Amino acid sequence: SDEAFNANPEPTKPRPRKDFETLSKIPDRAFKKLLVSHLNFEINEDKDCRILTRTKGASHLCVILSITLCGDFVIKVPARASTWRKEDAWNLRSEVGTMKFVRKETSIPVPRVYAWDDRNNNVIQAPYIIMEFIDNPGAHTLWFPTRKGGLGFTYKGCNEPSPALEAKRQTFLKSLASLMAQLSAIEFHKIGYLNFDDPKARPRVTHYYEDKDDVPTRVPAFSTSKKYWTHIAQYLHSNLMRSGKSYDLHRSYNTGMLLFLTQIFATPPLDTSKAHPFTYTETFTLTHTDLNLQNILVDASTGAIAGIIDWDRCGTKPRPIGPTSVPLFLQEDWLYWVDWDYFQSKPRLEYYRNCYAKYMMEATWSEKNGVGDGILTLKSAIYHAALEAL
Template identity: 35%
Template sequence: DKDISRADWETILAIPQTLFNIVLAKHLPNGSQLTEHNFRFVEGFEGGFHHVRLIEVLVGPHAGKYVVKVPSTGTAACWIDLDAYMLRNEAKTMSYIRKHTSIAIPEVIGFSDAVENELGAPYIIMRAAEGVPSYQIWFEQDKDGDPDMENAGMPSEELMQKRVTFLRSLARTMSSLKTLEFKGAGLLDFDEDEVDPDIGPWYLSKSPDELQEMDPADLATAKSMDVRRTFDYSHHYHQHALDKTWPYDNDTTPMAYVDNGRRFVMQTIINSEPFTKVKESTTDKETFVLHHDDLDFQNIYCDPETGEVTSIIDWDKCRTVPHYLGYASLPIFLTLDWLPHYSIDEATHLPWDLDIYRQVYAEAMIEATGPEGDGKYTLKSAMYAGVHAALYGSSHSGSI
């Protein structure tokens, strides 16, 4: 709804291509020597929260394709300090992961977290990902050249082998994050230390229902954002959300009994393994690992011939979480039957088909992390994600 959205798509989409070329040239060595004719606009598209332009540099030692990603809230009227905090730490987190692991991730060429620049909007510039979006190799094409969703459950032997190759490659790729462990749950915050990040809070826009109830004057302020605080222990991480989302109701009405019963079930869950892996009273210090917030087909690129993963993109809202919610979790496309809107009648893959693929992915993750590594959480990770969504909400699931 345009009236309650913080986005200003009209202004962002109206930015001239010339300005995109200028800001790209600014971040390239000897870019000042490039002329307008040395750039080629390839395509532009919108995600849920960003406008992206793909630009090709045609000449010179840095010839190639680049991505300029601009937030939909990136205008003087909408952009706030919390947005800037999230953008610069997203860019620095990508560079940190690229430096400290072997995971395939786009190289960040430059960024600006302000609207006062040549583009007139905040941005992140990256080298374009190699390969094709993975849905292009997962599905056959129909007669119109579109993904054949109807027959996705009946792959040829060749396609099935490519899917297996892709899943095993993806598991190996994500397992590269196993070397990075952190002291708390939250966002990697590089504001005080560019080398050794702290763990800071992270922010996201309030839900449409919450925005609808707000004063329109507050939509472009910090009041329109929810804060997710930091935690040192995973049990605190879940208990805090339970107490906030489902507080105990002292009323004696039938509905209060139902609500308290639901809370009791959830309390029982988070009081059990793996949610209570480390207790505060122990001498062991719990560590946390990275979580990609949208590991789905469109953000995983691969070789169109072999199915091997070539790049993982869209690290927006990447953050540290308890191990059982982290990098070893199943990708979203293998957990669709755990989401509330899933319907067997309309599903691309049936649950027993997804079980086969989940097993392939989990076995590959265990091979990559070892039997006592985080791969032991993979097969049940959709359950853990469901608990997390019930407490914190999810952009993928609606109401749990």
């Protein structure tokens, strides 16, 4: 049948914001029809197009399709598709524009975007992004060996790499540092998401939307680091004060926590975001918010970066928590939610953080500005831990 799939029948009960159940009901034929509709040549949907796999992430469904003599493609569908709102559409437009911008302005291997829709009145009844499929393994293969039989991977032995594997890890770290350093060189004057409403102009930084208690909430753009940190701290404080505990000790504890965190973010280097100590104006840099092993694709033979994916929620941030920060997998000993039974030892984390900081210092150094943002890299895990505390 050529009829569009109806992913939004009359609901019998309120849907969760992330509704993978509805997405799982979209038939293969709908995804095939969608992809073929964006190709500029004749394709037989049944003979030449096939679904390779459906992969569910934390916030998206990714459907990988193969076209005979053409290659492989990914259709990325937000998990919020069945409860889609105009605020979600705004964020998606920023994501697509940001991917194209980073791909154009840097050598970072961002997947090419072929088509997208921020509405749900289409053949799959959901917003989507169609992009190229980068057929390379995730960077976790350099840290965590594959289990026997190829089923999943294990953390055993990750702290004792062979010389060949260690060489690949070093290539990986150096490659990643050189790519992220390129983002630190692109400056903006506000903290927020990129706005591409004017296609002929350089993108502006404006507001964005976050889900707070499942309600899309507008977050304004901030012109200074102080305003950004104050906004986050005040939001935390208001949540704690609304937690239902009204006794004096609880309120005093919350007030004390707010004052303590405010002092942390009023202390250098978190209190400002300048490309050089002697510059007057703060500037901010584009930052990938989930730079972890599963979102970094590598050349299995060398360890070099082959692709960086999952650019949703990418926006500008203060430099101390910006793109020159150590990636998430090197922050494990500072992240409260990490299970210590499975991850790397602290000495190895310290070792690789030092390696990454060295490569970042080299990548950000210039005759004009000296070291650059690479000077922030080594202690960036601490800065992110302070942010996580909020």
